[in-house]
Amino acid sequence: MHAYMHMVLMTRVISISDKAYESLTNLKEDNESFTKIILKIVLELQKTTPVKFAGKWKGDKRELDTIFQEIAHEREGARLREAGI
Numbered sequence: 001m002h003a004y005m006h007m008v009l010m011t012r013v014i015s016i017s018d019k020a021y022e023s024l025t026n027l028k029e030d031n032e033s034f035t036k037i038i039l040k041i042v043l044e045l046q047k048t049t050p051v052k053f054a055g056k057w058k059g060d061k062r063e064l065d066t067i068f069q070e071i072a073h074e075r076e077g078a079r080l081r082e083a084g085i
Contacts, residue, residue, distance in 0.1 A: 016024075028037050057064050 024034055024037055027041075028034065
């Protein structure tokens with residue numbers, strides 16, 4: 001019995017600026033493809049957590065306190081709904 005598997009990898013042509021190409025080239029190792037570099041960048045961006053934004057609030061502290069109070073109120077409402085109260 002013989003098994004044969006043929007995989008077709010789809011490719012896409014995209015246009016990027018010279019500056020973007022140069023930046024990708026600088027990140028790329030000799031044995032890496034541009035696809036691999038782009039995926040590394042995208043995966044790293046997707047790992048962004050809310051902690052990254054800690055301390056970045058530029059608004060008024062009272063406004064932030066109001067937002068936190070609204071969040072707490074919504075969470076309490078959700079907790080009560082889940083408990084069937």
